[in-house]
Amino acid sequence: MENLTNEALEAPGDSKNFSVLNCIDLSSPDILNSVSLLKQACLDSGFFYVINHGISQEFMDEVFYQSKSFFDLPLSEKMKVLRNKKHRGYTPPFDEHLDPVNQIHGFEVARAISRIIALALNLEVDFFDRQEMLGKPIANLRLLHYEGRVSNPMKGTYGAGAHSDFGLITLLATDDVFGLQICKDKDAKPQKWEFVAPLKGAFIVNLGDMLERWSNCIFRSTLHRVLGNGQERYSVRLRTLWSLIMIVLLNACPPASRKRTLPSFLLSNVKLTCSSGTRKLAFFSSHTKNDTPNSVVNITGIFASSVEHKGSVRLMEVIVMQGSLLVHYCCEEWSITGMKGSILLVSVWCLEGLTDLSDLIFLVFAFVLSVGFSPTRRLELVIAPSSSLLM
Ligand SMILES: O=C(O)CCC(=O)C(=O)O
Numbered sequence: 590m591e592n593l594t595n596e597a598l599e600a601p602g603d604s605k606n607f608s609v610l611n612c613i614d615l616s617s618p619d620i621l622n623s624v625s626l627l628k629q630a631c632l633d634s635g636f637f638y639v640i641n642h643g644i645s646q647e648f649m650d651e652v653f654y655q656s657k658s659f660f661d662l663p664l665s666e667k668m669k670v671l672r673n674k675k676h677r678g679y680t681p682p683f684d685e686h687l688d689p690v691n692q693i694h695g696f697e698v699a700r701a702i703s704r705i706i707a708l709a710l711n712l713e714v715d716f717f718d719r720q721e722m723l724g725k726p727i728a729n730l731r732l733l734h735y736e737g738r739v740s741n742p743m744k745g746t747y748g749a750g751a752h753s754d755f756g757l758i759t760l761l762a763t764d765d766v767f768g769l770q771i772c773k774d775k776d777a778k779p780q781k782w783e784f785v786a787p788l789k790g791a792f793i794v795n796l797g798d799m800l801e802r803w804s805n806c807i808f809r810s811t812l813h814r815v816l817g818n819g820q821e822r823y824s825v826r827l828r829t830l831w832s833l834i835m836i837v838l839l840n841a842c843p844p845a846s847r848k849r850t851l852p853s854f855l856l857s858n859v860k861l862t863c864s865s866g867t868r869k870l871a872f873f874s875s876h877t878k879n880d881t882p883n884s885v886v887n888i889t890g891i892f893a894s895s896v897e898h899k900g901s902v903r904l905m906e907v908i909v910m911q912g913s914l915l916v917h918y919c920c921e922e923w924s925i926t927g928m929k930g931s932i933l934l935v936s937v938w939c940l941e942g943l944t945d946l947s948d949l950i951f952l953v954f955a956f957v958l959s960v961g962f963s964p965t966r967r968l969e970l971v972i973a974p975s976s977s978l979l980m
């Protein structure tokens with residue numbers, strides 16, 4: 590457990606406890622300036638503010654008002670809308686409530702930001718904002734209520750524990766109570782946590798793990814957490830993922846090396862035949878400059894086959910949004926004097942409730958077969974309910 594004093598909980602009067610974030614004005618005609626500010630922020634912490642996003646203050650005030658009214662209801666009332674198996678509804682002690690109307694507003698902001706992100710990655714402006722990507726995004730809107738408890742990091746109690754968000758980007762609106770902290774370097778000892786100040790009318794935006802991966806670890810998905818200081822706190826969070834079905838194949842360099850080359854992206858469509866029929870998939874791959882384009886991804890038969898990197902499979906990650914599933918697959922070769930092998934790690938995160946187990950089994954085995962499983966490989970399969978991720 591980290592070695593923290595209660596200073597971390599004090600209302601941050603001292604500016605050195607703050608992270609100074611760039612502010613992107615979505616209404617600004619100076620797009621080059623926005624791209625530059627956003628790129629700087631994405632390289633630094635992956636956190637920034639957006640202002641003039643087109644969602645009115647009156648609307649946000651109403652959202653917070655409704656949120657507060659809901660959380661003020663007696664528990665018995667709230668339990669009537671207990672979350673369902675798709676994780677929609679009330680979740681004690683955290684509360685969530687899906688409002689599709691509000692999501693439409695949020696998507697427009699996410700779309701506008703994704704266009705600037707694309708430019709910052711030297712991609713076509715509509716790279717992320719196209720039908721396959723954000724056409725029918727999976728998104729998750731939460732109204733969060735932190736009861737007025739005082740967190741104690743030394744005892745491991747938090748408003749929300751340290752995590753990074755998965756997905757593309759997260760939009761966060763908070764009231765004016767401090768609590769959100771980021772840690773730019775998770776490996777630093779001791780870790781340094783900085784407050785992100787609430788900014789009236791702005792959304793705090795942070796990049797998710799997927800964007801970190803897609804950008805070859807250049808853009809950051811930063812660890813963050815929420816500390817309670819005794820005051821009640823409300824926030825509204827929209828996480829955007831992608832369209833319903835998508836495969837992302839990445840021939841990423843080992844994360845440890847954090848190689849600093851911008852990937853180029855290749856987009857094509859493949860068909861996947863699985864237990865519930867043929868599905869059209871948007872297929873994305875990235876490759877580093879050293880790879881020969883197209884040799885990186887070799888699609889055979891019904892599924893993508895292994896990723897070649899200088900003749901051998903080095904590291905491959907496949908992330909599949911299969912309706913409600915997110916499968917994260919990683920194959921890494923190791924070699925210790927005289928011994929060689931590889932590790933296969935398949936994590937299956939069930940985002941919306943596991944509805945079709947046969948699809949899941951199919952996917953896992955397709956992955957394993959596609960790289961040629963051998964006894965020297967260790968296979969780890971992690972199936973985690975979404976609630977453990979959606980903290
Ligand atoms: O409430 C906040 O300030 C942050 C919430 C958060 O990080 C999350 O829900 O992923």
Ligand SMILES: [Fe+2]
Nearest residue numbers: 752753754813
């Ligand atoms: Fe988060």
